[in-house]
Amino acid sequence: MKLSTRITVGLILGIIFGFILNVFSPQTVPQLNEYVLSPVGKVFLNLIQFVVVPIVFTSLVVGFSSIGNSEKVGRLTGKLLFLYVTTSILALVIGYVTAYVLKPGKMVGNLGDVASTEAKEGQGIIDWLISIVPTNPFEAFATGNLLQIIFTAVLIVIGIRMAGSHAKPFLSFIESVHSIVEKITLLVLKLSPIGVFALISSVIATQGLDIVQKLFVYIIGLLVALALMMIAYFIILSLLHISPKHFWKSFQPTFGIAFGTASSNAALPVAIENAKKAFKMQEDIAGFAIPLGTALKRDGACILQTFNALFVAQLFDVHLSGTQIVALIISALVVSFSTAGVPGAGIIMMSTVLTAAGLPLAGIALVAGVDRLTDGFRTLLNVFGNTANAVILNKWEEKKKVDIEVSNTKPAYTLNK
Numbered sequence: 001m002k003l004s005t006r007i008t009v010g011l012i013l014g015i016i017f018g019f020i021l022n023v024f025s026p027q028t029v030p031q032l033n034e035y036v037l038s039p040v041g042k043v044f045l046n047l048i049q050f051v052v053v054p055i056v057f058t059s060l061v062v063g064f065s066s067i068g069n070s071e072k073v074g075r076l077t078g079k080l081l082f083l084y085v086t087t088s089i090l091a092l093v094i095g096y097v098t099a100y101v102l103k104p105g106k107m108v109g110n111l112g113d114v115a116s117t118e119a120k121e122g123q124g125i126i127d128w129l130i131s132i133v134p135t136n137p138f139e140a141f142a143t144g145n146l147l148q149i150i151f152t153a154v155l156i157v158i159g160i161r162m163a164g165s166h167a168k169p170f171l172s173f174i175e176s177v178h179s180i181v182e183k184i185t186l187l188v189l190k191l192s193p194i195g196v197f198a199l200i201s202s203v204i205a206t207q208g209l210d211i212v213q214k215l216f217v218y219i220i221g222l223l224v225a226l227a228l229m230m231i232a233y234f235i236i237l238s239l240l241h242i243s244p245k246h247f248w249k250s251f252q253p254t255f256g257i258a259f260g261t262a263s264s265n266a267a268l269p270v271a272i273e274n275a276k277k278a279f280k281m282q283e284d285i286a287g288f289a290i291p292l293g294t295a296l297k298r299d300g301a302c303i304l305q306t307f308n309a310l311f312v313a314q315l316f317d318v319h320l321s322g323t324q325i326v327a328l329i330i331s332a333l334v335v336s337f338s339t340a341g342v343p344g345a346g347i348i349m350m351s352t353v354l355t356a357a358g359l360p361l362a363g364i365a366l367v368a369g370v371d372r373l374t375d376g377f378r379t380l381l382n383v384f385g386n387t388a389n390a391v392i393l394n395k396w397e398e399k400k401k402v403d404i405e406v407s408n409t410k411p412a413y414t415l416n417k
Contacts, residue, residue, distance in 0.1 A: 008256055017204075076393065084293070091385070092302045132151055182273070251387050258380045262375040264383055268290065282397065301335070
């Protein structure tokens with residue numbers, strides 16, 4: 001079977017196995033999860049994280065270096081940021097409108113112990129902007145801080161360009177490391193069906209269905225918003241004459257990893273591989289756009305923040321003014337760029353958005369109990385949006401290349417007096 005098929009089978013079997021354990025043998029869940037499912041899942045995530053940092057760094061350095069000139073680097077970055085902001089605003093609006101129409105906060109009954117989870121304090125916007133610049137690049141590598149790693153890679157690429165021929169040995173070394181990490185990634189991917197099976201069955205077995213019943217409208221509403229954003233991407237791809245079917249088929253293994261692990265970082269190595277081999281994306285764009293999007297592009301986080309903010313406002317019967325809505329949108333946009341690509345990060349960052357909108361932080365605890373059940377779907381959209389934006393950029397650059405070739409081959413005409 002293809003990798004995508006094996007991952008899908010692992011997901012389905014994991015959901016079925018977790019459901020059977022939760023319903024028919026709940027007494028075995030704690031020990032089985034502690035000694036089998038959770039350890040296997042964590043080992044798989046650790047293996048993925050093992051290759052994430054080196055593949056992000058080497059992909060960016062090789063990708064930037066392979067781009068002919070600084071003007072092209074600036075153009076690609078500008079186009080990507082434009083796409084990120086535009087599609088993120090669309091996601092923010094979809095999350096807000098969906099919550100406004102369905103009103104999940106008005107339909108919450110007695111939650112009992114579900115609201116006992118405490119929320120962690122999120123990072124402030126100014127602190128986040130400052131934290132992009134690392135004080136120690138080696139610490140950024142050790143902690144896996146992708147934003148700082150990207151900043152470091154950009155500085156090193158600038159240094160490579162300035163050093164000229166003296167930088168060739170270093171660049172050859174980075175290219176060699178990149179090739180080695182790619183081979184290690186292929187080995188890790190062979191274990192992905194087992195890892196995804198363990199992770200998803202652990203979630204289903206331990207979470208159960210009781211909490212789903214109590215927050216049913218909230219969960220369904222959030223999933224509807226996520227689905228609407230994916231449909232919007234399919235429409236955009238179709239309008240640009242990019243086959244949605246080919247796009248989905250090419251990145252299906254990536255989406256399976258993203259859903260099963262609830263980690264954008266974990267899906268990164270697979271996304272780069274699928275972009276180059278399955279979708280046939282230009283290698284310099286794949287090595288540049290997808291790592292950058294993994295660190296910045298979070299459509300699922302955008303929808304989560306606006307949907308949850310309106311949910312909390314409805315829950316506590318708070319009427320949002322125009323100023324509060326604007327503050328909510330701006331803070332949610334910035335927070336989406338700073339949300340880490342690891343499970344549960346969206347809930348941690350939610351306090352920043354609620355504070356900006358003047359909403360009670362106590363509402364975070366109400367949704368924390370079901371966060372892991374929806375986290376996989378949000379991560380799927382995060383990765384979906386990242387790869388879709390990379391594909392759009394690739395199409396954009398291909399069209400520009402064709403236009404240049406046409407203009408260069410167009411015959412010149414002279415007017416005779």
